Amino acid sequence: MLKGINKSVIVFTGAALLLGSVLAGCGKKDETGTGATGDAGGLVAADQKFRMLIASEPPTLDPGLAQDNNSSTVLRPIYDGLTRKDENGEVKPAAAEKWDISPDGLKYTFHLRKDAKWSNGDPVKASDFEFAWKRALDPGMTPPAPYAYQLYYIKNAEEYNTKKITDASQVGVKAKDDFTLEVELKSPTPYFLSLVSFYTYFPLNEKHVKTNPKFAAEASTMVTNGAFVLKDWKHNDSLTLVKNDKYYAANEIKLNEVNMKILNDPGTMLNMYNTNQLDWAGRPTTEFPVDQLPKLKQDKAMNLQIKGIASTYYYEFNTKAEPFDNAKIRKAFAMTINRQAIVDKITQGDQKPAFGLVPPGIKGEKKTFREEVKDDYFKEDVAEAKKLLEEGLKEKGLAKLPSVTLIYNKSEAHKKIAEAVVDMWRQNLGVDVKIEVQEFGVYIKNRQNGNFQIARAGWGADYNDPMTYIDLLMTGGGNNNSKYSNPEYDKLIKEAYGTSDESKRMKAMAQAEKMMINDMPIAPIYYYSGIWAQKDYVKNVFVDYKGDIDFTRGYIEKKK
Template sequence: MTQRLLISALLLIGLVAGLGWLVSLGRLPPADFSFSNGTEVQSLDPAVVSGAPEGRILWSIFECLVQLDPETRQALPGVAESWEVSEDGRTYTWRLRDDARWSNGDPVTAHDFYYTYRRFLDPLTSAKYAQAMWHVKNGERYTLGASVLKPGDKVEVELHEAPDGALPHARGQVLRGELKAIERDSQFRDEEVTSKDFAKQHTLVLDVEGAERRFRMTGRTEQSDEWEPCKAVLLDFSEVGVRVVDDHTLVTELSNPTPFWPELIGFYAMSPVNQTCIETHGWPDWTAPENIVTNGPYRIQFRRIRDRIRLVKSDNYWDRDNVALEVIDALVVDSLITAFNLYETGQIDWSYTNPKLINRELLKEQPPRPDFNPARQLATYYYNFNTTREPLNDVRVRKALALALDRDQILDTVGAGEPPAYSLVPPGMPGYTSQECAANNVEEARRLLAEAGYPEGVGFPRLEILYNSGAEEHETIAELVRKQWQERLGISISGRKEEWGTYLSNSAQLNYDICRRSWIGDYLDPNTFLDMYVSNNGNNQSGYAVPEYDALIAAAAAETDPEKRMRILEQAERMLMDAQPLLPVYTYVSSNLVRPKIRGFYNNLQDSHPLRRLWIDPDLEGPNEYMADAPLYNQPQAGQEDQE
């Protein structure tokens, strides 16, 4: 089939799927700019999400202390109009602009960021990216809670009862005091202490305003003559490196110099949230379009499940005069073929990715299309092994599966310029050498599998590969991997496809054997990939927990010499690749289709494109700015999870 016939056939296949959007568009005033956002967003609470579909919306309705440049991804002034760094690189003083406003007109102050960061670190929030804030002094200790407290620590106790006059969903009354002792119940003394079981095994003895009080973290209905029930006992947040100087001055004090801190603080997970809104409506109702209070260039006009989120420019945004697009539609389009058809038929202006088969054909077009120019990304497609399940808890089994994988065959089938990946950290980061696992070696794979007790696959249990809907190639890749392992190792593997939200939930809870994953670097440093596999990182969804690995990541964070720091991170990745809790498959290449009239859209290593920077020039039909400096095989200069 010729290229034009192939694309025409795919247009016909997707025509019916696209009619729904045609109808719904006809019932609404048209947006200035429309794009496919992939699957339904899991939440609009910045603290609890980790996906690219959520990030595209959150970066539009919220603004962090800094913005990230659309080309370089370097930090630019956001809510903070300026900042200063101490000589030792540990203390950042942020000066907030006077004209920053919430969408309800209230001023955005340093107190809002103080509230946001405390909530973000609170273990009861279960923030996916909590570890990102652990660079702040004592941030980790605050998140880990009572299990890491020591006698003499200043602590805060959150009671079940709210203080008088509090809003309905406010935090419980907080008492402050000094921890005097931690008493373990005698019935648990022979059991191993874990953070999960700490609350039910221990009583904490505190000095509160000169009086001894005893607390147990348990439900409000549980009572005892020996202790008082409470929600949580945490390190006093005054011990954490976040401090308000005045309404417009915030200080963040870090444990170690962190050169990428300004870029990290600009990640969407660090977006400020409105305390009054949250405490009035509670979770998740505070994120409903009719309730949510935001501070970004756009606000949500409405959200239609399985259809779209409509964004409109905020009248209260401090830089509204430089926001060109008035109305934006983010369409919920699970199918990449449907998204491509919506683009080709003129219904959307941006399709953020396409089926690999389409990309292969688009790359062949001559002359090259002005609206399509792929570029290398700081992103890796890989499989996680659930190292807590047999037989995947055996490193020999994991290595056998990795050695039996033929990446070239996979990319020959579904690839469109992507290079095979043998490391978690994509290659090409200055000063860093990615540490690779071994390439395809079937004989060694068979030897290891036999050594693990499964000669020629005999006795090997049937395993599943979990992957999400939304991108057709996930199923194709899983089928290719399944066949390779069956033919080369004699084992049976099946696939399990789930919609995005269910997939995220099951992967987070380790309800899988082997799980498709991808990661886009949150900042331009190897740490954005490697700290995912620290034992208590919320994005560590493999069960891999090795104290020596954790120690290397901690040592890198404490190292002030940039060269030595990179060598430590290389050691960490070497350990990771030797343990093989993950199986790298390929490094991403972006595949945006963007109408030439859309300006301000640039390729960058994170494939992130702030909507507030886009504008329309209908008189120009040439290529976007992003085509100038980002050829397909440019090398990166150097985590959010991607649906595609």
């Protein structure tokens, strides 16, 4: 999920762009006489505060339950997985200082840092990883972990999660001692080192979680192991992160404080940025006013950045709810959306029309997946769509379409897109669709529980491989809100899971994507671009290839 130039740039690549150069010894030393601590490389501690926004209250800060961008934006700096990603999207050691991989690619042995500490001073142990992963897989976890399937690469993980076996000790993750974690995979997984940087794979302080079941509810009850700790959480208002002095690489962390104001008002955000109340505005969580983007692109003082990111915007149909339990009706709705008009006239941020699920920038066999597999699975065709709608209604024994509602979470862009799409459906299909805006937490729960007919959705990469999109709609998947189920699709995914032959993997995933789009449980609309503005004194903060912000090694260059 993804800029240091004054004009808009679009780059669809799998690597992130380093924002600004690292200036050793920049700024002046503290001349105030206050004795502020944290001076590193000539940076003044009192200046090392970074101010940004997130769009909504994080629904959860439990790594085992998180599944949204607001939660992940907070979780990533306060937890450390076995690995992390640098500005180029490359895997770097994190809680694990090194690892060994067996010749057959099935066994990974991670050697943890002995100097890694939890924020309460406890050592970070291999057992904390084993505990966290098995907790997410536990079929008795309430609510269930939506990303449990991301652990299915591990031997017997799926079997345990689906109750085919009841003994958690058979799951292929074991703490051999305090600092050695052994992981046995079901089949070779070329991107596994990338995968373990994802938040479902974060560790949990076993002792603390077992004694504090609501450990993730308040700042005061959280024990974490990342570069920052959550100091204050004013629900529905703001979060404050401060540098974790117990972090093994504390000397690399220059920022002393990160302030995240919770706000989803593009106009207010723009005013705050222009009046120097924010250092960063926009991606990853808050949008710019879409009608002002053309003007903002020309304003050099904004330092607006635009970059293609590996993320897809789409509408999902509830395949278990009438009338979208019929594939022909779903196709009719998908084929009458004018995608080019949406990106040209509404979003205006260099987005690209989408006719598949996997976006540009995701690795393929030799190039990117989207370069190797064209997303020409369907076309916008009003005449064909009308025919399909008529056939679908006849198959269901309906004289006319029943009442239909499209839900979306609060956002100026989501609203304008919904209004435009509903108008397209009215003009092209002669159907009236209601639109309903919902508070983010309610919207998430309604999608999870199947309380919708059509819902706005988006998906960003969890790791740099097509599978992060392709397995999204597997039968029973925790994020398969459309409740799509096709045994042949599932079979192709398992075929891709089970081989280390890149050619066979890519072919199986391409076939699965084509099959799924033909069934149309989702209607792809566009491939995202990341849009943000940053003050020119913000250094080493970047948006990676998939749209996530990383400020952990960032700093503020002292303003003159």
